[in-house]
Amino acid sequence: MSSPPGSAAISSAITNMRKNDLYVSFAVTPPSGIRSREIFAGEARDDPTLQVVAEGDDGVTISGMKMLATGAAFADEVWIGNLTPIDDKRAGESITCALPVNTPGVSFWAREPYERHARHEADYPLSFRFDETDTVLVCDLVKVPWERVFLHNNGAMSRRIYIETPANCYQNHQSNVRFWTKMGLIVGLASRMCQANGVDRIPAVRETLGRLAALEATVGGLVNGQIEAYEPWPDSYATPNRRIMYATLNWCQEHHTEIIDALRTLAGAAPLQMPASIDLVADPELKDRFERWWRTSSMPALDRLKLYKLVWDLIGSEFAGRHMLYERFYAGNSIIVRNQSDREAPWETFHATVDGLLERVQTPNSSQ
Known part of the structure; x- marks a missing residue:
């Protein structure tokens, strides 16, 4: 079975985005309030958190939801990743990839745009011009080829790629x-x-x-x-x-x-x-x-x-x-x-300030 190309795939994707001036939205947090299976113990329901549900020689299949792809209605592609910590039990949720928004099985569920009720700019000056469409990304058995997979089955690294770069x-x-x-x-x-x-x-x-x-x-x-x-x-x-x-x-x-x-x-x-x-x-x-x-x-x-x-x-x-x-x-x-x-x-620096002060504090000698 093939493995994800990782950093080479990221470099290739970024080069493509830059060369073709693509607008890329991103969805990097799990759905709020409905993530944990344990909360709904005993209920017959799909886990709504986006995750890998199958993999093969040609790539992976993902299903589930991610938040909150702002502006995705106008985007060329969507970046899928994780900003929240993921433990080893949920390694399948660590998938990090990018997809064209018209990939089969991809859909975006948007709230109502506020500018629809702004008939004139003077009535709602900000809504009329600056409303950003918030959307939930939904993937229903979406195929992702390995060349578009940047990271897979590594919960810790799926967050580290943001905070350690x-x-x-x-x-x-x-x-x-x-x-x-x-x-x-x-x-x-x-x-x-x-x-x-x-x-x-x-x-x-x-x-x-x-x-x-x-x-x-x-x-x-x-x-x-x-x-x-x-x-x-x-x-x-x-x-x-x-x-x-x-x-x-x-x-x-x-x-x-x-x-x-x-x-x-x-x-x-x-x-x-x-x-x-x-x-x-x-x-x-x-x-x-x-x-x-x-x-x-x-x-x-x-x-x-x-x-x-x-x-x-x-x-x-x-x-x-x-x-x-x-x-x-x-x-x-x-x-x-x-x-x-x-x-x-810099906790060590803070602690050193306190410890250095305490070391200089004189205490009375014990009486003999």
Whole structure:
């Protein structure tokens, strides 16, 4: 029986992706809440976790589900792998490979796109342009040739290929940069919203805006710290500092909810006072009434409508709700994220500081 080509297959796949400018989505986590057979003891059901169910001279056959292939509806190929630890009993789940999305037996089960209900960009500015389709990858007896199999029957290595290479670091450094950019949007929007309400000079409001600005500067400092303290790893390459990168992931995960809550507090009920749709401007009578009653001394009515529709898409719409989940879980739950920091922490250095101090502490001589 043939064996997987491993690193040669990965190199060949990456070369093909680069040469042909392929868009590749990835699914690297097991289905949430339905993974363990033990939970459903006594029930006649298939194990839904994606795994190898057969192998032969021409390759392997896989079946099951993987999460969460963002953007897979637009992808050329999907990368299948594992970011979560797998023990030896589940070696069949360690399969790491890449497949064209039109491979027989491959399907993607997507949630409803939020932009379908955004008739006009002005009504849902973010949903209209930036919604990412989240999909569950389902493989039903899918044949994978050996030349597309990168790893098989090695649970530990299926995760190590991410954390013991720069792959996970580069991916999440980009996520940190994205969050920093998002913070700039949030802080700017908070300030503009307070100006529109005429409350931007109230001391308590300035204090809140100052705190948001400080949080934005903090994540910016963490991003720059990853670059300034880069690691020469692997040889001849520069990789963002792993410790600071994982610490930034934890910081973003811990602070996103309170940041959005601060924006929601500043907004108050103003977004709910806006008309349902920008369609009203097509009716001269409604438009005139709207412009007379919804404007303020600092902002015309139509500009206020666009502003608060943007605010709502960050704090209250389905798009906003999806982002609350995304920012909390895209890098894994908090246990996984903090375990990354635990793994990268220089515990021996920390312990040496404590031990060195204790060694210098004098104790009284025992009396004779």
